[in-house]
Amino acid sequence: MNRYNKDPKVGAPALQSTRLLDQLRERIRYLHYSLQTEKAYVYWARFFVRWHGRNGEMRHPRTMGQAEVEAFLTMLAAERQVSPATHRQALNAILFLYKEVLGQDLPWLQSIGRPPERKRIPVVLTVAEVQSVLALIEGAEGVLARLLYGTGMRLAEGLNLRVKDLDFDRHAIVVRSGKGDKDRVVMLPHSLVRSLRDQLAKSRALWSTDRASQRSGVFMPHALEAKYPRAGESWAWHWVFPSDKLSIDPRTGVERRHHLFDERLGNRLKAALMHSGIAKHATVHTLRHSFATHLLQAGTDIRTVQELLGHSDVSTTMIYTHVLKVAAGGTASPLDTLLPAH
Incomplete structure (x- = not known):
């Protein structure tokens, strides 16, 4: 979500909305930010205004400046x-x-203090632990979990896959509009071919039902729905992992079929971890961490892992080398020279 410091957009249209939060949503959508980012930014903008108006005097952000912003951020931290x-x-x-x-690009905006990023050693499952957990997750969530571990994709990237993104002939998957709005190509695991084809068959059944019922097509990114009005109804653009229920698009109010809800895999993974007796604070993202670590353990070049993960800087990928040092035991403890292992 750290996009505020991108190069300024030239020729952004005048805002049509009159209310502040509606203006914020309008600009976010014009810049093609994700719905997740939109919800987060609207939440913080509302919180900022209401916190400064907690004594009964609501103020517009235009009348506030560096002191008010820093006071709000200090409150959050302290x-x-x-x-x-x-x-x-x-x-x-x-x-x-x-x-x-x-439209205020004032000097104080860049002088606001930013908390330093903390480099955390990611939680990683062993190969045996991954195998144990994946064996307990069935259905579409099971296919998705195997796909995330087998490709290193983020959860949102896996959920947003369209039928056209799977290339079975070349055993490749095109990940579109990943973090930073970048595309990349990852492997399509040979061991997942049958499961993915079965998943596509289930997806096509839902697609056929929607077409027979003349439902609205699936969500189209950016302005493609306006440019190609019928594309959302095509099989090529349908979700690989569609939800079995229809839902209301929060941005358009249109009832259509969305992809699986994010929480479904997280809940299934949590249950599998408990059933396996794995005492690690693992999440769906842990599958991505495990993918990278296991590739490096197998001798894969770190630059290749960087490209597969979609990291713009190899230093981000280097965190997994620290995991390998821990896994390898690192430097021997002097205690081991005094006492036998138990």
Whole structure:
């Protein structure tokens, strides 16, 4: 979500909305930010305004400046004790509000203090633990879990896969609009071919039902729905992992079929971890960490792993080398020279 410091957009149209939060949503959608980013930025903008109006006097952000922004961020750190990542997200949202919505690119915007990023050693499952957990997750969630571990994709990237993104002939998957709005290509595991074809058969059954019922097509990214009005109804653009229920598109109000909800795999993974007796704080993202670590353990070049993960800087990928040092035992303890192993 750290996009507020991108090069300024030239020729952004005048805002049509009159209410502040509607203006914020309008600008976010114009810049093609994700729905997740939209919800987060709207939340922090609303919180910022309401916190400064807690004594009964509501003020527009245009009448506030550096002192008010810093006071809000100080409150988050000192009273709410939010994490550095949450602190940065709140700052990014407020800077976006001032620069992109209110059109204020003032010097103090860049002088606001930013909490340093903390490098954490990621939680990684062993190969045996991954095998144990995956064996307990069935259905579409099971296919998705295997796909995430087998390719290193993020959860959102896996959920957003369209039928046309799977290339069975070349055993490749095109990951579109990943983090940073970048595309990349990852492997399509040979061991998943049959499961993915079965999943596509289930997806096509839902697609056929929607077409027979003349339902609205699936969501189309950016402005493609306006450019190709019928594309969302095509099989090529249908979800690989569609939800079995229809839902209302929060941005358009149109009832259509969305992909699986994010929480479904997380809940199944949590249950599998408990059933396996694995005492690690693992999440769906842990499958991605495990993918990278296991590739490096197998001798894969770190630059290749970087490309597969979609990291723009190899230093981000280097964190997994620290995991390998821990897994290898690192430097021998002097205690081991005194006492036999038990």
